[in-house]
Amino acid sequence: MNDKLIVNVDKVKQVNTAAVYGMIDQQGPISRVKIAEQSQLAPASVTKITRQLLATGLIKEVAQQASTGGRRAISLMAEQGSYYFISVRLGRGALDISLFDLSGVSHAHDKLSVNELEQDPLTQELLDKIADFIEQHVSEQKQLIAVAVTLSGLVNPGEGIVVYTPHYQLRDCPLGEMIESRFGLPAYIGNDTRAMALAEHYFGATKDCLDSILITVHSGTSAGIIVNGQVFMSQHRDVGEIGHIQVDPLGQKCQCGNVGCLETIVSNTAIVARLQALIEQGSPSILEAGFTIEDVCFAAKQGDMLCRQVLQRVATVLGSSIAIAINLFHPQKIVLAGEIMAAEDILLPTIKQCIQHQALSSFADALPVQAAHFQNNPTIGGLALVKRALLDGSLLIRLINQKPE
Numbered sequence: 001m002n003d004k005l006i007v008n009v010d011k012v013k014q015v016n017t018a019a020v021y022g023m024i025d026q027q028g029p030i031s032r033v034k035i036a037e038q039s040q041l042a043p044a045s046v047t048k049i050t051r052q053l054l055a056t057g058l059i060k061e062v063a064q065q066a067s068t069g070g071r072r073a074i075s076l077m078a079e080q081g082s083y084y085f086i087s088v089r090l091g092r093g094a095l096d097i098s099l100f101d102l103s104g105v106s107h108a109h110d111k112l113s114v115n116e117l118e119q120d121p122l123t124q125e126l127l128d129k130i131a132d133f134i135e136q137h138v139s140e141q142k143q144l145i146a147v148a149v150t151l152s153g154l155v156n157p158g159e160g161i162v163v164y165t166p167h168y169q170l171r172d173c174p175l176g177e178m179i180e181s182r183f184g185l186p187a188y189i190g191n192d193t194r195a196m197a198l199a200e201h202y203f204g205a206t207k208d209c210l211d212s213i214l215i216t217v218h219s220g221t222s223a224g225i226i227v228n229g230q231v232f233m234s235q236h237r238d239v240g241e242i243g244h245i246q247v248d249p250l251g252q253k254c255q256c257g258n259v260g261c262l263e264t265i266v267s268n269t270a271i272v273a274r275l276q277a278l279i280e281q282g283s284p285s286i287l288e289a290g291f292t293i294e295d296v297c298f299a300a301k302q303g304d305m306l307c308r309q310v311l312q313r314v315a316t317v318l319g320s321s322i323a324i325a326i327n328l329f330h331p332q333k334i335v336l337a338g339e340i341m342a343a344e345d346i347l348l349p350t351i352k353q354c355i356q357h358q359a360l361s362s363f364a365d366a367l368p369v370q371a372a373h374f375q376n377n378p379t380i381g382g383l384a385l386v387k388r389a390l391l392d393g394s395l396l397i398r399l400i401n402q403k404p405e
């Protein structure tokens with residue numbers, strides 16, 4: 001057999017296994033007969049694939065009473081509690097690390113400071129911290145199947161390479177390969193906002209639609225665009241850097257080197273800095289000095305006019321940029337995440353008004369705009385990356401190949 005044919009046979013196996021697992025995961029309990037009908041696979045193939053999946057413990061058999069009465073039929077459903085994985089979110093100066101099972105239940109969580117900035121010492125620190133966490137929290141009974149890492153910046157998820165991240169000196173860093181060789185586990189590396197958008201799609205606020213956009217506002221502004229149930233990407237490259245749309249040609253210098261980008265106005269640091277400057281100039285506010293974005297939202301909700309005005313301006317600028325994204329992608333839902341969503345009652349009406357006036361009416365009418373389901377849940381993005389690897393079959397094949405039939 002030539003190499004090309006072998007590759008194709010493997011690919012077909014992956015696609016068929018993914019199709020069967022996907023049906024069991026999403027429609028289970030489901031019978032083998034129904035899987036064969038829907039997938040148009042031969043019943044013998046379905047039997048073989050389900051036998052392999054049963055051997056991995058990723059699915060289980062359940063007895064169901066047939067609707068017509070008579071004997072109980074055996075159906076299949078996904079088993080989410082049998083495997084565990086590590087999810088890391090690398091943020092500025094700190095990382096969150098969680099131990100999840102496949103249902104998304106967190107069994108352990110730590111927030112740790114990160115001391116290094118340069119590529120070699122930083123990756124060493126990261127690997128050591130993951131190793132320590134595994135030693136502390138993962139007993140031998142808990143079988144680990146993957147490590148997922150999300151971070152802001154640009155990532156090549158297919159090859160597990162961090163192309164660029166704003167908070168550290170990581171450039172074209174093969175982080176996925178490093179994790180695989182240290183721990184012997186598949187590693188999934190992703191941009192944090194794109195992974196969060198996928199988490200919302202699989203488990204959260206956009207579960208009910210195939211096309212959605214998640215906007216996150218933290219130390220910058222970013223978008224995760226889901227098109228047809230998949231993260232919208234160019235060829236292995238990130239898409240969705242909404243934070244660097246220019247909104248003010250005479251504005252402040254952005255960390256990207258350009259001027260007046262959206263995130264020079266819409267980010268936690270920009271909002272706090274603007275309020276600080278206005279207060280120093282004598283504008284009245286209940287806030288004084290040394291406040292955080294949470295304090296700003298709280299003060300705005302208490303009726304502080306200055307905080308409300310600053311947040312209104314943020315909503316206006318953000319709403320215009322979201323309207324552009326709506327015109328480009330025609331999503332079925334917009335969801336927003338970030339600390340500023342504590343003031344969603346102030347922000348959302350203005351954002352919606354901007355969308356009504358600035359996006360095509362047939363795209364904007366009746367378009368839901370709401371808070372994301374996952375707020376303050378930084379490692380949930382990694383769950384989506386592992387789930388995607390199961391649904392596309394790549395992780396399934398790895399697990400099947402580890403088990404004897």
Ligand SMILES: [Zn+2]
Pocket residue numbers: 243244254255256257258261
């Ligand atoms: Zn910029």
